Amino acid sequence: MTSFSRRKAVAGLAALAAAFTLSGVSAGSAASAASAEHREQKPEYASVTGSAEFVLPYYKDNDIRSFTFDAHAAPYSRPLPGGRMSKGLPTDARGTVKISHYSAEQNITYTSEGRVDCLVTGPGTATLTAIITKVGPGGPDSVGQRVGFSVYDGGKDRGRSKDRVGFSWNGVNLMPKGDAEPEDAPVGTCMAPAPYAPVVKGGYTVKHAELLPEPKG
Known part of the structure; x- marks a missing residue:
């Protein structure tokens, strides 16, 4: 594999990893926000x-x-x-x-x-x-x-x-x-x-x- 090909492959893997990471963070943040919203909406009773x-x-x-x-x-x-x-x-x-x-x-x-x-x-x-x-x-x-x-x-x-x-x-x-x-x-x-x-x-x-x-x- 040429040097250019290796650099291209590494860049592709890095982009893929970043995409997975961002997707996980986004999903986790959305879940946390939804959970917090649910807690806020649920009334507390004496x-x-x-x-x-x-x-x-x-x-x-x-x-x-x-x-x-x-x-x-x-x-x-x-x-x-x-x-x-x-x-x-x-x-x-x-x-x-x-x-x-x-x-x-x-x-x-x-x-x-x-x-x-x-x-x-x-x-x-x-x-x-x-x-x-x-x-x-x-x-x-x-x-x-x-x-x-x-x-x-x-x-x-x-x-x-x-x-x-x-x-x-x-x-x-x-x-x-x-x-x-x-x-x-x-x-x-x-x-x-x-x-x-x-x-x-x-x-x-x-x-x-x-x-x-x-x-x-």
């Missing part, structure tokens, strides 16, 4: 999960109280009558709440369960509501009522948990009526007091996500 026992800071007893949450945002999944609410709300949610209260005085555990209908979060905090669907023996006649909860996720800690919870009954959501004995006030969606009760066992995880805009169409 959630509150976990189970914990807590105490009432203003009332000392030997009772054991606990909440278990498995709540997940499901934006615009519960249409309401009228106007823009016909598509639902950005705070719509699904999941379950389980309530347990062991009374040391009565030596009995009262339980109830609820269906989550609303959830809104901030960094490390959440409020959610649920409609009571089931009440165990001896419990209050509260099926069909909405109750509210708040959660503070203090992070993963060694030793005593920094988590806290709050809830909408037990004297924190009353409707005063002059000289008459006050009654429990109705609870609206996602309404709950601040998380005032310290967790003493277990814990909660709050996954925060911004409220999503109304879907188009």
Whole structure:
């Protein structure tokens, strides 16, 4: 092979290698861009999960109280009558709440369960509501009522948990009526007091996500 032919062959091989390299880089870049775009388009949903026992800071007893949450945002999944609410709300949610209260005085555990209908979060905090669907023996006649909860996720800690919870009954959501004995006030969606009760066992995880805009169409 002549010197000219050898140079031509080497140049051809180099061009071919460059073409393969550029093609690979281009394909890899396109795949990475597509993957990033997919991640950006996929919405993030808030959630509150976990189970914990807590105490009432203003009332000392030997009772054991606990909440278990498995709540997940499901934006615009519960249409309401009228106007823009016909598509639902950005705070719509699904999941379950389980309530347990062991009374040391009565030596009995009262339980109830609820269906989550609303959830809104901030960094490390959440409020959610649920409609009571089931009440165990001896419990209050509260099926069909909405109750509210708040959660503070203090992070993963060694030793005593920094988590806290709050809830909408037990004297924190009353409707005063002059000289008459006050009654429990109705609870609206996602309404709950601040998380005032310290967790003493277990814990909660709050996954925060911004409220999503109304879907188009």
